[in-house]
Amino acid sequence: MTNLNELYDAIVGGKLEQAKAVTNAAIAEGIAPQTIIDGYMVKGMEEIGARFEAGKAFVPNLLMSARAMKGSLDILKPLLKGDGSSSVGVIVIGTVKGDLHDIGKNLVASMLEGCGFEVINLGVDVSSEKFIDAARESNANIICMSALLTTTMNYMKEVVAAVKASGLQGKVKVMIGGAPLTNDFAKAIGADGYSSNANDAVALARKLLSA
Known part of the structure; x- marks a missing residue:
């Protein structure tokens, strides 16, 4: 009998191989994928x-945990197809146009995915058009933008304006994050929220979806 607490421990400890091994054993025993994901x-x-x-x-602990989580999730994903309950919501994430920083953004993406969101990671140097197109194609609930430079953070205002112009306002929430940003900046550009770290981003995303 598989001890799924070992999967919990593997995720917390960032142990990829252990996480994958316990996940495979749980599947072999017929334990429901959603039980494995939600419960452990x-x-x-x-x-x-x-x-x-x-x-x-x-941060290294978070990255290792996210890696272990992703390893298990990759095993379970094929079994979740067609299961509407498998995703909390859809998030399009990217670093804005002109900015090539992606470590923080990737950490946020991993945490969101690890906590049950479907994440479409657009990478870096993402234009407003690309954000809008991806949000439309995926029926996204949230657009999540990152910037690490004061010279690129103002581009976020253009993306918010593009969301309004596209008719997606009200259907898609906008959240932002990155070292130079603040809650006041988020309010000033019309974003729905700001998070200072990956853990906050998950809490904010859940809050925006329940609003």
């Missing part, structure tokens, strides 16, 4: 996120 994997990501928030875990 998401809870593991929430725990490492809480430790990060409390200063008891650091």
Whole structure:
């Protein structure tokens, strides 16, 4: 009998191979993928996120946990096709036009995916047109933008304007993050929210979807 607490421990500890091994064993026993995800994997990501928030875990720990989570998720994804409950919501994420930084953005993407969101990662140097097209194609609930430079953060205003012009306002929420940004900046450009780290981003995304 597979001890799924070992999967929780593997996610929290960032142990990729252990996470994959327990996931495979659980599938072989016929345990429902959604039970594995909701009961153990998401809870593991929430725990490492809480430790990060409390200063008891650091960015490398988050990255390793996200990697372990993704390894397990990749095994489970083929079994989830057609299961409408498998995704909390759809998020399009990218670093804005002119900015090539992606470590923070990728960490946020991994955390969101680890906590049950379907994430479309557009990469770096993403134009407003690309954000809008991807949001339309995927029926996204949220557009998540990142910028690490003061020279590129103002481009976010153009994306917010494009969301309004496209008729997606009200259907798609906009959240932003990145070192030079603030909550006041988010309000000033008309974004729906700002998060300062990956753990906050998950909480904000959930809040925006329940609003």
